[in-house]
Amino acid sequence: MDMLKREDNEKLCRVSPGTPMNELFRRYWIPAVLSEELPGPDCPPVRVRLLGEDLVAFRDTNGTIGLLDAYCPHRRAHLFWGRNEECGLRCVYHGWKFDTNGQCTDTPNEPPTSDFKHSVKLKSYPTYEKAGIVWTYMGPKELQPGYPDYEWMRAPENFRNVSKTFEACNWLQALEGGIDTSHSSFAHNNNIADKNALRSRATAPKLEVVKTDYGFKYAGIRDLKEDGNYVRAYQFIMPAQQMRGAMVRWTDGQMEKFPSIAGHIWVPIDDSNVWVYNFIYSSDVNIPFTPEFVEKHETDFGRGKADMLPGYKLVRNPSNDFLIDREVQRTKTFTGIAGINTQDYALQETMELPFCDRTREKLGTADTAIIVARQLLLEAMKDIEAGKVPRGVDPSTYNMVRGCDKFLPKGVDWKEGLLEDMTAKF
Known part of the structure; x- marks a missing residue:
């Protein structure tokens, strides 16, 4: 398949202010911080880089949550050091105070008769708190869309879990890893001795992609011969969200894994780093999560309490070669690295x-979803340049979709056979 042009690779990867991709992300509501990072009124402020x-x-x-330019407009001191008090954040350098809209409300080092404060306003962005996340919209005010409304946001609190992790790479290679379905047969093969595992029985899924108003839906179809097809159906929601099904398993009458839907949102920090917001929610409106399930899920993915450092960073990281165990790699798992997302x-x-030099790639049929994602992102940047609204801005285009995975009989088209399973229930 055609390689990506160098100029297109630059457009897709670079997210600094003024770049086309920066402008694209600003047309959507994106996660800014987790709600847990701002646990209560007048709590310590948090550094944010987006x-x-x-x-x-x-x-x-x-x-009320404010998201402001980090630097005081007086002498550019960082407001992370500020005093959060009496409905405002006060810079500790000279005492200037700002409300959640960025309006300066006090300049105590100026004469009491001065009205200078009324002319000082710090850049601020609107926020919306829902489902454990503080969202922000950083684009033109007149183009602000409706609030985000993904199905997992509507699930009750005990039916979902949200977390985040810091990843030290360009946002696009993280996203492309997430929407790649065939690598799970290899990178995430955590029991190489089990030749009957679904993704070991069929390591080359057939990919089918259908473009939609919000992005695209796609399926990895694995031919299990006489057992039919195992189909894992995904949703890609512009500009950077993926959701997928997680099939329930039973052992000796006990449920090992809840019927659930999981996914990620990738939020660029800068050209070299990305926040990965992880969510999982029950696909059954009658089955809430248990704390034990949530803890095991996070641990399995490498995000358990023992796996994390301050700042949502992983204990396993490049500085210690992700604690790879070559003996485990030789005898038990494909990578020798613990944690499904840690392997990624x-x-x-x-x-x-x-970031990756995609002009040197050799892509195959297993990369169809990645190719389409690039096409849609490039298309969206062109739409913005032409004054058009890009895909997926309107919440009504995506609020009723979900991912799933299921066995289907041979000859059943997944687009029909999974229609009900891919429709929101919350």
Whole structure:
């Protein structure tokens, strides 16, 4: 298949202010921080870096969240050091105070009669708190879309779990790893002795992609011969969300894994780093999660309590070769690295710097979803340049979709056979 042009690779990867991809992300609501990072009124402010821009987030006395330019407009001191008090964030350098809209409300080092404060306003972005995440919209005010409305956001709190991890690589190679379905037969083969595992029985899934108003839906179809087809159906929601099904398993009458839907949102920090927001929710409106299930799920994916460092960073990282165990790799698992997402990070964080040279790739049929994602992202950047609205901005285009995985009889088209399973229930 055709290689990506160098100029297109640059467009897709670079997210600094003024770049086409930066402008694209600004047309959508994106995660800024987890709600847990701002646990209560007047709690400590939090450093935030999104799309190459330094910001600070704080929850004021009334519980309202502000997302402001990180640097005080007086002498450019960082507001992370600020005092969060009495409905405002006060810079500790000279005491200037700002509300959640960025309006300066006090300049105590100026004469009491001065009205200078009224003319000082710090750049701020609107926020929306829902489903454990503080979302922000960083684009033109007149183009602000409706609030995000993914199905997993509507699931009750005990039916979902949200977490995040820091990944030290360009956002696109992280996203492309997420929407790649065939690598699970290899990188995530955690029991190489089990030749009957679904993804070991058929390591070359047939990919089918259908473009939609919000992005595309796609399926990895694995031919299990007399047992029919195992189909894993995904949703790709512009600009950077993937969701997929997670099939329930039973052992000796006990449920090992809840029927659920999982996925990620990739939010660029800058050209070399990305926040990965991870979500999972029950696909059954009658089956809530248990704390034990959530803990085991996070641990299986490498995000358990013992796996994390401050700043949502992984204990296993390039500095210690992700604690790869070559004996485990030889005898038990394909990679020798613990944690499903940690395996992804090991591969993605050690690719070319500052990002992959996609002009040198050799893509095959297994890369169909990746190719289409690139096409849609490039198309969306052109739409913005032409004054058009890109795909997936309107919540009504995606609010009723979900991923799933299921066995289907031979001859049944997944687009028909999974129609009900790919329709939201919450």
